[in-house]
Amino acid sequence: MTERTTVHGLQVATPLYNFINNEVLPGTGIDQAAYWKGFDEIVSTLAPKNAALLAERDRIQLEMDAWHKANPGPIADMAAYQEFLKKIGYLVEQPAKVQATTANVDSELATQAGPQLVVPILNARYALNAANARWGSLYDALYGTDVISEEGGAERAGGYNPVRGAKVIEFARNFLDQSFPLEGASHKDATGYAIAGGKLQVALKNGSTAGLKNAAQLVGFQGDAAAPSSVLLVNNGIHADIIINRATPIGSSDAAGVADVVLEAALSTILDLEDSVAAVDAEDKIVAYKNWLGILKGTLTESVSKGGKTFTRGLNADRVYTGVNGEKVTMHGRSMLFLRNVGHLMTNPAILWGGDKEIPEGIMDAIVTTTIALHDLKGNGVNGIRNSRKGSVYIVKPKMHGPVEVG
Structure with a gap:
């Protein structure tokens, strides 16, 4: 039986509750009481919307299943099939008056083109190797x-x-x-x-x-x-x-x-909370969040044995040069890190809401991982280690179906 701490309408696995209070929030400037109040308000507002989105997915899937059972084999009339998909809401018109803009984007995304790695964030050694593969x-x-x-x-x-x-x-x-x-x-x-x-x-x-x-x-x-x-x-x-x-x-x-x-080489890396990991409970999520926190603060290390020798691996420092005009030139020493949050579908028993319902894991990820990222934005990294020099947090949000889910 998981020990839980009740805070507002949430029942948080106590180890996760303590980790956030003792390791995540200090240094962010966020008051603990305000944080959990806001956490509860976000979940109570967005979790029902998340459930409604998944119900809509189920409705569309049932409509498509019925159509394909009634029309087995290759699609004979593609135009008619597309009309059917529009009718059930699977295909929708492009929304009007949508505009997306960017600001404070680091060069690895804005101007450079190069390889991007994906690694499971549960494995500290893989995460460090990928960050150092710059x-x-x-x-x-x-x-x-x-x-x-x-x-x-x-x-x-x-x-x-x-x-x-x-x-x-x-x-x-x-x-x-x-x-x-x-x-x-x-x-x-x-x-x-x-x-x-x-x-x-x-x-x-x-x-x-x-x-x-x-x-x-x-x-x-x-x-x-x-x-x-x-x-x-x-x-x-x-x-x-x-x-x-x-x-x-x-x-x-x-x-x-x-x-x-x-x-x-590897200009950027996606540290993955989703496809390449199976984080099924609070214990798993703490490992993942702790690795994200450690890599942003520059404190994550891992003992590595190779060739009969054991050594400690940490994050590479920036590379410093003398420029052609005698000025100091600093090159980022590590891959620019993204964090892939879980999509809409999954839930996790690390936090219960509304009585006994598991929290949508993507909502939990969004709140916790961006809170952790404040340490980078505030420059809390050791030895001057920073991820974003422009003051941004890069979150990958996967598997969203259409503009309503994106919204």
Whole structure:
């Protein structure tokens, strides 16, 4: 029997009630009594509407079932079928005078185009891995996948294979030539990278130097301008970081000291409360909400064992560079995080309302997850960690059928 705390018209599983009071609300500026009063008012207003929407879904489904039983097989008259769907309310006219606008949208959504991951939020390690997948090693990705053929002695098995490594480096140099071409030269012939007069200067094997065809592709660098440890470039809004370190095994054998090329990869991630998880009670929901809270505050960590060693994984910091004009350039170090709330259909026994009815889980998610997101909006993250720099919360709301459900 679940222990519950009665607050207004809600019966909240006591562990969830305590988690919200003790871990979520502090730092948000929200008074506990006002929060639960508002929570109850929202549920009492919206839960009956949610139930009515689901009843309407059932009505439409019964109408469609009856039609298909009466008209088995392929649809012979599509126009008539569409009229039937309109008559029962499955197809509706586009609403008039609807306008949607956006403001305070981060660049990962507004101007950049790149991969998006989806991970179950119940798994802290997956969530951290996805958030940290904003930047990834091109060398590692090429070496460990079938992008590079294993023909000609370039097998992946065993220890480091220098034949395969050479193919990886060749591929990466071709990538640099395609995405960040030099004026009259190739990155394959580079013997050194430097920043001079706010421009990239690449020393070549023949003793000459070359710059970028498009000088504006240089964003910044780390270390000394004359011998940088990192050169940050941009193409079509996506960044690549040439890592230079002659003290590493790869860098020591490279003419230019290039140890890796790190690419901006997963620009955004959906942390999923719905499709990829099964959160069936208060205990599950607390795990999910706690992970969301920890990742926004930058406190979520996970112990990882790999190769016989155990270490603690947390969130990556931002990447800081010196810009071409000497100004500080900060690149977001983590994937921009969305949170997928549960849709209209599911209920959850974590909170009861109206006596003994389970709360619509999507309503519970909406209230709790956006409250947690206040920690990000208020800058409560450790070490300056932020998700949105524009002051937004990104919620994915799935499986809504038509404008009434969206409303």
